Amino acid sequence: MSGVTLEKAVKRYGDVEVIHGLDLEIDEGEFCVFVGPSGCGKSTLLRMIAGLEETSDGKIFIGSRDVTRVDAADRGVAMVFQTYALYPHMTVEENMGFGLRMTGHPKDEIKSKVSEAARILKLGDYLKRKPKALSGGQRQRVAIGRAIVRGPEVFLFDEPLSNLDAELRVDMRVEIARLHKEIGATMIYVTHDQVEAMTLADKIVVLRAGHIEQVGSPMTLYNDPDNRFVAGFIGSPSMNFIEGTVRGGKVDAPLLGETPVDAPVNLPADGTAVHVGLRPQHLTVEPGPSPLTLDIRERLGGVAYDYLVDGKGARIVVETRADEEIEEGATVQLRFDPSDALFFDGESGKRLR
Structure with a gap:
């Protein structure tokens, strides 16, 4: 388990700069949420931390390690995407253990880690089912379980609930909060939904057009916003x-x-x-x-x-x-x-x- 530090992180696509020299510290074990309107750069920033987007300038640290030029597979992170990306021909157990099998882990170790992840996510009764026999919320829990078994230093979530209906979103929000409480890992979560940000986060990072507008706890941003953008974005209905x-x-x-x-x-x-x-x-x-x-x-x-x-x-x-x-x-x-x-x-x- 490690924290994440960004130092003057920049992302350019050709001559267009979309992330503008961001400095940010995410403490070990913290649940940090990136929030902002569509196109603000929150998913791009998450993908830079994951190593799925190259960092044009600046540095990214996971713990004390400079991972700016380290391959995604070697950064010690696990990412949960908006889409579940499960293999339809595999069972829940096989999907969750697939990554460990590809890296040559012993069968007993894989079984133990999958069983523990299934316990945490309440998937024990579904290990022999295939994805088509699961609800949307159960499929997303399998995707999260696949990340857990890898034992990453940092969990990255890219709008994981946006494909779920309203009731399932609430249920999964509670599940993710409980997961963080149980395993205590560093988690970075991207959403455009400020309700998710308020209910899940220890720390919220409000982004607009590739800049950080304000960083703070949910209630700090709610009660003490620095500008009109943050005041209007945090809180429902809006100020x-x-x-x-x-x-x-x-x-x-x-x-x-x-x-x-x-x-x-x-x-x-x-x-x-x-x-x-x-x-x-x-x-x-x-x-x-x-x-x-x-x-x-x-x-x-x-x-x-x-x-x-x-x-x-x-x-x-x-x-x-x-x-x-x-x-x-x-x-x-x-x-x-x-x-x-x-x-x-x-x-x-x-x-x-």
Whole structure:
């Protein structure tokens, strides 16, 4: 078991640079999640660590070993892909032990390692089945088991749950969390799903366009984002951003009411555009004259999400009780505690502190 370190890691395809000199430390035994929108470079970065993509510049270390120019097979990593890539003519047991057979391990050792992996993944009853007789979640567990038997220093997961339906995704997310807790290995996991990132990670790396926007624990990124991109990406539903302008040392944001917001941060000069960030659960609504109209209410059992709109196309989401009596189409006013608000520069998106 080893940690992973990136030093000024760069990836180019011809003249196009897609990973821009990244520095990152992943501690031994840590569960680290790379998250970001499609095309941000998270899978490319994972493949660089795996040795499946050549690193154009910089260095990659696994433990104390510089593996930048080491072949993928010799890096001590095991990768679980989005597709299961199981051999259909082999049983579960044969699929899980295939890699060890190819490297000449003794039969008794292979059987022992496969049995242990099957115990961890609760696959003991399925060892004699072939992949076609398994569910999607079971097939993905077999793919994970194939990685476990190799005893890698680092596990790499490339969107392993994206082919599963919603219920299986939840089940497998729990299985992967339990797996990490039981074996304590270093794991790096790529996803575009911030819910997976929040629920699985010890550390989240938020990527955008080949750059690291912020690194931290899930709750650090949720409660203390460095910029508007991170604040909007982490959390579901997303944070609301309400346009405002600095006037007289406060933020004038018409959608938040006639009274300017007293911002306990260092605001820029008067006339500067500022965005006020408020999460749906930090807002409440009440009937009253306002530019905002209750457009749609989504009831989800005990809670509901109210989607508010104004005449200029702005949309605000508010978490309310499902039994709220305000009718769709009514004008509503927003109420909130200013201490719950975050403030961002309207041009750069950087957090104002």
